[in-house]
Amino acid sequence: MQAFTFYNPTKVYFGKNAIDNLAKELNNCGKNILLAYGGGSIIRSGLYDTVTAICARCGKTVYEVSGIMPNPRTEKVYEGIEICKKRDIDLILAVGGGSVIDCCKGIAAGAKTERDFWQAFYRNKEECLAATPIGVILTLPATGSEMNSGSVVTKWDENLKTDYTSDCLYPRFAILDPTYTYTLPRNQIVYGAVDTLAHIFEQYFSAPDDGNPSDYISEALIENVRDNVGKALENPEDYDARSNIMWDSTMALNRIIGCGKNQDWNSHMIEHSLSGFYDIPHGAGLAIVFPNWMRYVRGNCLKRFVRFAVKVWGVDPAGKTDDEIALAGIQAVQDYFASIGAPTTLTEVGIPAERIPEIAAKVELTPGGYAPLTVDDVIKILQAAV
């Protein structure tokens, strides 16, 4: 394994009634809480009442930032920062999925500086020296943001969706109760699963291929997601399936499977540009991009794609060339996405081919896990996805 640093201090409370740990955590922080949430599903589910009652019992004063949208935007971050500074917030309590948590990380970083959060952190990647502590109550398993230090925020007027990472931004605690996911709409289960798998793929399909534990664990997680998503779609209250999926999504991006890997993330960068232009769900964009990215880059890491096809997707290698085996594995991924109801073409989500060059030009390309991509490469990948 090549050199890495691993550090993840988030405390996770997992299971039915994990919310019972909230009071203990609140008693370890100051009086002023910023409660952050999305479009109101937590009000309908009763979680809002539960959380505010616990806060009240702990003697906390609760301020709110609500209406945080999918692909959270800079406006909401500024709104939260203003409250933090004005109200001397001691803890930001993010109740929701990755969008709410990511927005809260922007707020947390911006609250402790005079710098503009967007320019300083998300654009210029300056160091974050302090942040308001964050606690998470997760309702949508997908992004892993509940147990990592990364955040993605969108500046809509520039069609720019970009990320920022800092050790300051690990949530102090995360409460993961799988029963909160019982009422999720079907497409959110699907997009969450695609996002989880995509996170694993970004780390798995990258050098070095030294047979390290991270790759073996990645394969285990892919199999576990696949073995459980169908059950959750069939029976939304299947606790085992829901809980397995929830922990898979956290494990997919809590840095464990990135240990010793270069990591790629270009498929995510391409998707960020898609949803920076067209406000499509992140998981939908990933389902469209990933199989086409795989086909485009497979020649750079054919052995890995062969292993993936045979070991993870059960492709029979008999009578096939390595490239045919690799392509069969990639087709299995695309077929799987389609089978659970994810889109696999740009047409399905209403993105026309003629906007591809403009979208591709905006992609913030990474060095890549096996080989770098150019804007021209991105255009070809997206053209194959029409």
Added chain:
Amino acid sequence: MQAFTFYNPTKVYFGKNAIDNLAKELNNCGKNILLAYGGGSIIRSGLYDTVTAICARCGKTVYEVSGIMPNPRTEKVYEGIEICKKRDIDLILAVGGGSVIDCCKGIAAGAKTERDFWQAFYRNKEECLAATPIGVILTLPATGSEMNSGSVVTKWDENLKTDYTSDCLYPRFAILDPTYTYTLPRNQIVYGAVDTLAHIFEQYFSAPDDGNPSDYISEALIENVRDNVGKALENPEDYDARSNIMWDSTMALNRIIGCGKNQDWNSHMIEHSLSGFYDIPHGAGLAIVFPNWMRYVRGNCLKRFVRFAVKVWGVDPAGKTDDEIALAGIQAVQDYFASIGAPTTLTEVGIPAERIPEIAAKVELTPGGYAPLTVDDVIKILQAAV
């Protein structure tokens, strides 16, 4: 997945020259360092000189506790506690394997209390409220102690080897350089691998069997250990193999694969009693106990043993009953231990059958992962191991 809490704040620096991170960590702590090590292999390897030079450059005053033996004993812990109290130690730097680290955890807990460390923590399991910070430089991958909060110490005059766990005892940082393991004697590679596998088994062979990610990850880690140990035995300077084994051993007991599992640990308890009477290597004792424990309990969890046999050890199920499949998998484990040179009988390590009742009576039995054991059960397991 059933409810669990996961928390692990240890920062891991992994890879060639990971020692370059030591100065940064030392600059974050006070002036007085207690350097703890074992029998002098770090002096012969030059690591002692490297570490003391870095401490000197950082302006630290270094005190020492050395000669920490395998199966570390209370005497050494008392020696370290006395230095900590007298010299106002700010950081305990454990340079070695699990025995050195475990001894340092006893020292760290005892240094911050007026209570007797053995009585209060290891015997009475009282809460540890504060501990001296610990840093680790690992030279022997096996116990996972570098990234967990547990410790095992032996009171030799009572033939009692017992454990203690506290969130206070997570090392602040751990430096893992696989090249430090190049010079390990062959039997330490073998016993380290057995210990790693045994840690995985203790967690894997326990209820609930809800198809959770922990089980899938456990299987991945078992396969990774098996794919790499032979390479390391054949070529001691195979960096990939060494590094994979090193990270496997850490992952086997950093609490990740215990998430959502009852865990068993009775094989470890039996081994602790063996090495509490006969000072045999922990890994040797585990290789003797585990296959016999597996055969004894298999009826309580036959489905799990069938899965293990087929998925992990490639047992062909055709024409076999479930019990035959399970037994073939268990035999594969025992054959594997023998193939890498681990003992598989008590006779091989000089433990006579007539002492079994006395050894069994001293085992600190746990509730068990599938079913509890009695002293009589332990006697039968050990009799099968003669």
